[in-house]
Amino acid sequence: MFKLVLWVGGTVLFGAFSGIAAERRVERYVSKSVVMEGFVPGTTTNLFPAPNSQFNGLITPATGLYPEQSGYFRITVYPNGTYSGTMHVGARKVSINGVFSPDGRSSTYIYGVYYDCCWSYYYLTWIVNFRMIAGTDEIQGSVEYFGSSAWTSEVLGFRSGPWNSKNPSPFQGRYTVRFPGSTDPAIAPPGDGYASLNVDVKGSVKISGALADNFKYSRSGVLSTNGYVPISVATDNGNGIFIGWLTLTPPPSGEIIGDFVWNTPPNYNATYYPAGFAGPVPAFGGIYVAPSATNSVLSWTDGVFELADGNLSAPLVNQITLSPDGKLTSNSGPIEKLTFSLNRKTGVFNGRFREPQSGISRSYFGAVVQFDDLGGGYFLGLNQGGLVSLLPAP
Numbered sequence: 001m002f003k004l005v006l007w008v009g010g011t012v013l014f015g016a017f018s019g020i021a022a023e024r025r026v027e028r029y030v031s032k033s034v035v036m037e038g039f040v041p042g043t044t045t046n047l048f049p050a051p052n053s054q055f056n057g058l059i060t061p062a063t064g065l066y067p068e069q070s071g072y073f074r075i076t077v078y079p080n081g082t083y084s085g086t087m088h089v090g091a092r093k094v095s096i097n098g099v100f101s102p103d104g105r106s107s108t109y110i111y112g113v114y115y116d117c118c119w120s121y122y123y124l125t126w127i128v129n130f131r132m133i134a135g136t137d138e139i140q141g142s143v144e145y146f147g148s149s150a151w152t153s154e155v156l157g158f159r160s161g162p163w164n165s166k167n168p169s170p171f172q173g174r175y176t177v178r179f180p181g182s183t184d185p186a187i188a189p190p191g192d193g194y195a196s197l198n199v200d201v202k203g204s205v206k207i208s209g210a211l212a213d214n215f216k217y218s219r220s221g222v223l224s225t226n227g228y229v230p231i232s233v234a235t236d237n238g239n240g241i242f243i244g245w246l247t248l249t250p251p252p253s254g255e256i257i258g259d260f261v262w263n264t265p266p267n268y269n270a271t272y273y274p275a276g277f278a279g280p281v282p283a284f285g286g287i288y289v290a291p292s293a294t295n296s297v298l299s300w301t302d303g304v305f306e307l308a309d310g311n312l313s314a315p316l317v318n319q320i321t322l323s324p325d326g327k328l329t330s331n332s333g334p335i336e337k338l339t340f341s342l343n344r345k346t347g348v349f350n351g352r353f354r355e356p357q358s359g360i361s362r363s364y365f366g367a368v369v370q371f372d373d374l375g376g377g378y379f380l381g382l383n384q385g386g387l388v389s390l391l392p393a394p
Contacts, residue, residue: 029125032109033098047104047132049162050079054222055139057157058230058243059089065261065278067241069145069153072232074221075130087128089143089153091238096128104132130155137225158224161203168201170250171223175199176347176367177246177256177285178376181212181387187279188262189213189272189385190309191378194367196288196346197229197256199248205229209348210365211242211262212378212385213272223248231260240264240276246283254287255371271383286371288347296324297342299373300392307335307364310379310386313357319393337361342368349375364388 056074068090075085077100084097098108110126130141137159144152163169179193195209203223210216217233227248234241244260260283266276291297301322308315318333328340337354350365366377366388375390
């Protein structure tokens, strides 16, 4: 065996020869922190308070939205200025670790480790730069990628709150959110995507939900001191993305608002939206309180269940009764075989109906949003998405 060092395009490749050639592949990534000027290990600074601090945020291009250049990160910063965590960019998940200088700067080189039966070697893949903004809980920076097409994306994130069981987060509780679609299929499907959030005493957030094309997802993160929650969902094997921020207001208001971008690439073999779509998607929601046996999940009992789009020739509306135990009764209307099941703990619902024209049975999914006193969701028709709405009687 012999070792080899190569210089290729400004990148040092370290390799070792061991046998007959075979196909190369990425095995893992290795982080190497660059010691910033003026760094002194263990230097006391209020940027790294005890106990550990957590930051999470988004990775986005400076202009436009390219799924392979977008994602999110989450790091834990320790009192001595070191940090560790992960970043997700496109379909890639990469472990990162490094060290901050006393003024809150960090630069970490990440090398891809490739090997085959003849060679194993490292080469520079990413440079991750972080910079804490003094006097705030904000962190900024950049992710630089070195590959066949190099690019640089921006980093923005926030520190989690100093919350624990004795000092609980003011945001603690359950929330539901809907992501209204668009009447323009070039922007987004017409249905409502949804999310259910649970915030614990420490401000840790667990999120689960679905997009209006029936892409299911789950995420975890930490709520920042200002109530921000980043969400980034890679779709289409990393070629698509749903990304943005939710902003929570603590109870008793408990409101949630947000702005997202959804980018799905063309896939001409796809049943739904083969031309793809890209555009803004808002978020609306708020605190969710599970109903008791005598309190309805929404303020009203008599309402309407409406279906629109999804290859329907016209909207369909049934008169319904929503009982305190979460059961829905269809009283009249053209929608046949309508069923409804509510998860009282989370506010998420699902069910089925039969199209009156085709006789085909369809599934639907969604969530109730108590803040807006309604329910929103989606279904998939023959080759188009559709909107599901639960509304009070007019």
